[in-house]
Amino acid sequence: xxxxxxxxxxxxxxxxxxxxxxxxxxxxxxxxxxxxxxxxxxxxxxxxxxxxxxxxxxxxxxxxxxxxxxxxxxxxxxxxxxxxxxxxxxxxxxxxxxxxxxxxxxxxxxxxxxxxxxxxxxxxxxxxxxxxxxxxxxxxxxxxxxxxxxxxxxxxxxxxxxxxxxxxxxxxxxxxxxxxxxxxxxxxxxxxxxxxxxxxxxxxxxxxxxxxxxxxxxxxxxxxxxxxxxxxxxxxxxxxxxxxxxxxxxxxxxxxxxx
Numbered sequence: 001x002x003x004x005x006x007x008x009x010x011x012x013x014x015x016x017x018x019x020x021x022x023x024x025x026x027x028x029x030x031x032x033x034x035x036x037x038x039x040x041x042x043x044x045x046x047x048x049x050x051x052x053x054x055x056x057x058x059x060x061x062x063x064x065x066x067x068x069x070x071x072x073x074x075x076x077x078x079x080x081x082x083x084x085x086x087x088x089x090x091x092x093x094x095x096x097x098x099x100x101x102x103x104x105x106x107x108x109x110x111x112x113x114x115x116x117x118x119x120x121x122x123x124x125x126x127x128x129x130x131x132x133x134x135x136x137x138x139x140x141x142x143x144x145x146x147x148x149x150x151x152x153x154x155x156x157x158x159x160x161x162x163x164x165x166x167x168x169x170x171x172x173x174x175x176x177x178x179x180x181x182x183x184x185x186x187x188x189x190x191x192x193x194x195x196x197x198x199x200x201x202x203x204x205x206x207x208x209x210x211x212x213x214x215x216x217x218x219x220x221x222x223x224x225x226x227x228x229x230x231x232x233x234x235x236x237x238x239x240x241x242x243x244x245x246x247x248x249x250x251x252x253x254x255x256x257x258x259x
Contacts (some may be wrong), residue, residue, distance in 0.1 A: 005043040005081065010244040012215025013236035015090065016066050018053035019240070031237055032072045034256045036089060041073065043082050045145075045246075047087025048215035048234060049124030055181050058092040070102060077103040086111075088216065089126040104259055115249035118210040121202065125216025128198040136178075197221065199231050211251060224252045 014031050021027050035045070054065055077083050083104040087094055098104040110123035190196050199212045203225060212231040220235035220242050232253055235242030241256045 005041055005117075006247060007038070007041045008044045008046065008232055008246045009038055009042055010046045010048060010122075010213055010246070011049045011237065011242070012048035012086075012088070012234045013218055015050055015053040015236075015238060016069060017063065027237060028066065028069050028157075030241060030256070034069045034070075034243065035076060036074045036239070039076055039079065039081065041208060042076070044082035044084065044210060046084045046121065046122065046213075047086065048088040050090045050211065050215060051085065051088070052091040055091035057095045057097045062097050070098075073104065074102040086122070086124045087216075088124045112206075114210070118246075118248075120218065121199070121206075121207050121209045121212045123214055124236065125195055125214040128195065148250070185218060190223070193221075195215070195233065196225075196231060199225055199229075203229055211246075220253055220255075 005257060011031075011034075014027060015021070016028055016031070017024060029116070038045070052066065071163075073083050085094065085098060085104050085106060086107045094106050099106060102224075103178065110121065112121050112129050114120070118253070137168075187193070191192065195212075195214050195217060202212075203209060207228075209229055211229070212225070213234065215234045215236075218238070219232050219233055219234045220240055221231070221233040223231045225231050230251070232244055232251070234244055243254055243256060245252050245254060
């Protein structure tokens with residue numbers, strides 16, 4: 001590892017390629033500018049899921065677009081920076097393309113790992129959401145290898161359009177609910193946030209966790225759970241353009257302001 005590169009960065013939920021972005025290319029370019037700004041001191045970049053709004057790898061076909069972003073990840077990887085990508089609930093179907101092309105490490109389940117002397121629990125966040133039986137059922141179907149094999153038999157012209165249309169419909173539905181219910185996606189308080197509830201229960205069995213870091217919820221949150229444990233939620237690259245920075249001593253939740 002390059003001795004001048006001592007920091008670890010976390011980000012999530014860019015939903016690149018989403019039809020609900022007003023300017024999808026602008027979002028991608030801003031994410032690339034952030035990656036470019038951290039490349040001098042980054043030892044590793046951890047992308048905690050839903051970086052793509054939809055991703056499915058056929059044997060010879062991957063989603064078009066994302067050229068600038070993937071190129072920048074390849075550049076960072078070629079220069080010795082570790083690239084870690086968690087699958088999210090939108091980009092579940094990552095297989096061997098990104099590991100082969102850019103050297104990324106793909107993570108499919110929550111991970112406990114020591115980073116610069118502290119113990120982290122990392123996950124996208126949907127993996128520990130047990131509120132909705134329907135959500136859990138859909139997640140299980142999407143992750144099932146036989147269902148993935150059946151899905152792969154459908155021509156990409158149908159699957160890509162269907163998936164992006166579904167995402168757009170889901171986002172519009174969510175926005176309507178926010179308008180009716182007073183922004184249901186806003187911070188729900190400690191008792192109302194399932195990621196906090198999960199972390200508190202997990203700490204009872206694993207008190208050695210110093211930091212829980214999640215994506216998925218599209219909120220920026222930094223909360224002390226105990227004297228030795230904190231929970232952070234990364235925000236997103238749709239409205240906050242936020243990220244987490246860790247240097248071995250300080251863990252901070254920041255926003256990228258450079259246009």
